[in-house]
Amino acid sequence: MGFARENSAGYLINQLARLFARELQHHIQPLGIVTGQFPVLLALWGRDGVTQRELLAEIDVEQATLANTLIRMERDGLVKRTKHPTDARAQQIWLTQKALNVRDDAYLSANQVNQDALACLSDDERALFIKLMCKVIKNMREE
Amino acid sequence: MGFARENSAGYLINQLARLFARELQHHIQPLGIVTGQFPVLLALWGRDGVTQRELLAEIDVEQATLANTLIRMERDGLVKRTKHPTDARAQQIWLTQKALNVRDDAYLSANQVNQDALACLSDDERALFIKLMCKVIKNMREE
DNA sequence: ATAATTTATATAGCTTGCTATCTAAACTTG
DNA sequence: CAAGTTTAGATAGCAAGCTATATAAATTAT
Numbered sequence: 507m508g509f510a511r512e513n514s515a516g517y518l519i520n521q522l523a524r525l526f527a528r529e530l531q532h533h534i535q536p537l538g539i540v541t542g543q544f545p546v547l548l549a550l551w552g553r554d555g556v557t558q559r560e561l562l563a564e565i566d567v568e569q570a571t572l573a574n575t576l577i578r579m580e581r582d583g584l585v586k587r588t589k590h591p592t593d594a595r596a597q598q599i600w601l602t603q604k605a606l607n608v609r610d611d612a613y614l615s616a617n618q619v620n621q622d623a624l625a626c627l628s629d630d631e632r633a634l635f636i637k638l639m640c641k642v643i644k645n646m647r648e649e
Numbered sequence: 650m651g652f653a654r655e656n657s658a659g660y661l662i663n664q665l666a667r668l669f670a671r672e673l674q675h676h677i678q679p680l681g682i683v684t685g686q687f688p689v690l691l692a693l694w695g696r697d698g699v700t701q702r703e704l705l706a707e708i709d710v711e712q713a714t715l716a717n718t719l720i721r722m723e724r725d726g727l728v729k730r731t732k733h734p735t736d737a738r739a740q741q742i743w744l745t746q747k748a749l750n751v752r753d754d755a756y757l758s759a760n761q762v763n764q765d766a767l768a769c770l771s772d773d774e775r776a777l778f779i780k781l782m783c784k785v786i787k788n789m790r791e792e
Numbered sequence: 793a794t795a796a797t798t799t800a801t802a803t804a805g806c807t808t809g810c811t812a813t814c815t816a817a818a819c820t821t822g
Numbered sequence: 823c824a825a826g827t828t829t830a831g832a833t834a835g836c837a838a839g840c841t842a843t844a845t846a847a848a849t850t851a852t
Binding site: 670685711713714717737738739 | 837838839840841842845846847848
């Protein structure tokens with residue numbers, strides 16, 4: 507019995523995730539945003555004015571992680587929060603102009619990173635790679 | 650121009666990495682080890698008594714990350730460090746009996762997690778998935 | 793042999809993620 | 823309506839990663 511890193515899905519995925527994160531970081535740093543803010547921005551670019559809970563439903567992180575990310579995003583001038591009109595516990599989260607301004611460049615960056623990373627694959631391989639990842643994610647979520 | 654999370658390699662890989670880490674965490678927690686220690690243990694189970702620099706050469710993290718991981722491993726009774734006989738700057742890193750004892754169970758855990766995660770794939774798909782990941786990693790390392 | 797450089801490791805300070813727990817408001821229910 | 827429960831968010835505290843910088847020993851070069 508042994509364990510070979512080069513054939514361990516978990517090991518490889520960890521490597522990949524860090525390589526992607528680093529690459530994206532380099533691309534979006536000039537925009538004044540960081541990787542952890544990306545999924546939040548994606549959701550809010552779709553629709554803002556939502557509560558933290560509604561936002562959470564669209565993002566695959568724990569509530570505490572999102573809460574902390576929002577604190578940093580507010581600090582960085584990416585979102586503003588207002589009291590919810592009817593629920594005193596809740597808040598509404600709004601994008602600032604700064605966050606709206608970087609939207610297109612952020613999309614471009616993310617697409618570029620994905621494209622460069624997968625440039626070594628054929629079209630078929632790329633599609634298959636995505637498909638396999640989705641399959642495994644689904645499987646692991648069900649476990 | 651848009652951006653679809655479900656088709657973004659980076660997004661999916663981040664998801665996957667977190668799912669794998671969480672799963673492995675659950676499996677190895679009873680052994681008294683945590684995920685970040687795994688690569689270090691793998692290397693040291695192969696050969697211990699090495700310096701931090703030699704260890705670093707086998708592990709894909711930054712020097713500072715390894716240094717901090719070693720501090721926690723020492724705290725957790727997994728490694729001991731002795732002065733290097735001829736180089737006063739360096740140290741030699743040794744596994745404790747505790748670390749040696751969990752080796753087989755740790756291998757089993759990691760293999761189990763990989764197997765469960767990829768259980769939804771056929772043998773061909775599994776092999777291909779691993780191959781594609783290696784290819785992309787290699788590509789990203791070269792960039 | 794001294795000065796300059798490189799090497800081995802540590803430390804500071806940050807982000808992103810996690811679990812667990814707290815507070816306060818809003819519901820539910822007897 | 824008061825008591826109990828659920829919900830919305832915040833907070834504490836940790837791990838694992840990063841970059842940047844510090845320190846001290848070793849090596850190289852003058």
